[in-house]
Amino acid sequence: MRVVSLAARRSAEDAASDEVEVVLMRFSGGPLAEPVLLSTDPTARLADDPLTYGTRSRWQSTAREDYLFVPARAVLPDDQDDQPPAASVMIDILDAAMVEPLRSFVERSVQVDVAVVLASSPDAVEAEWRGLWLLAVDGDAGMMTLTIGREDETGEPHSALRMTREIAPGLHR
Template sequence: MSRIISLNARLAHDAVASSEVEVVLIQFTHPETEQIVRLSTDPTERISYAPLAYGTRSNWLGADPNDDEQAFRFVLISVQLPDDEEAAPPAAQFVLDAVDASMAEVLLSTTQRAEVSIAVVLASSPNVVEQEWHGFKLINVEGDGGQITLSITRDPVTAEPWPAGRMTRERFPGLHP
């Protein structure tokens, strides 16, 4: 299955050098709270002056680009995008730099797993999604010094039942005359 990407993204990928910046947007939601955490890997624009905050405005997943509270906030974060290994479910990791102890406490204080969605956009066109992944769960949080490593994964496709149902006369009478 081929993936459709924008012309700007294709030109940036094919160019020897490009001014286009790929931005990873990450959204965390949790069943125990209504708060949505939106993070960005690029300080695309200034979101607020007091406190000083940078981020990316995008309408991805219903965020309002005109609302400062719904902007994807820039944080120093390294991202390993979901892999495509055959023998394992997709997995990814984020490493947040220069975090304080209160952030680690929040990440470790819940009993249910947070839902995670990831998208790749260009800084010049943050509303055009080049790639996206949904349905991930935060499964591990490790921290030391000024870094926190977040690991996410989702259920493997092989865990889904197959065959899902047999097309028998009792279950699907319309198929059998």
């Protein structure tokens, strides 16, 4: 059972609400020297020169960290029984320089953590998914789609051995 704050429940049940759900994403590992922190909402002004917006949150740290706003749409991980959770993030490409770092990632080398918070309370996590991997990066001139998910463990090979007395004597006492 997922615990949801009262503000999030009111926001979901109201016909019109001032609450804004914000998706925070942390990309780390692989070729990244330091984590890349992204937000789907320009909640606060982070810097004046250059002018940048984003969200300040204590989601994975004791100190507030700045999550940089990118114009993006996120499809959050789903909970289906027959496949691992998968999500996608569609980022609008505003600058050609954004494309190269994204395409340089080697598959399954970048770990991704995702959280949903409210803009009014960015430190209170409504939902989170940790330990996901960047599975694919696709796109064109206007938009990049990042596919994020877990490894499919059902495809792992099983032993072809039979559990006989010679191979597994502890089973046959």
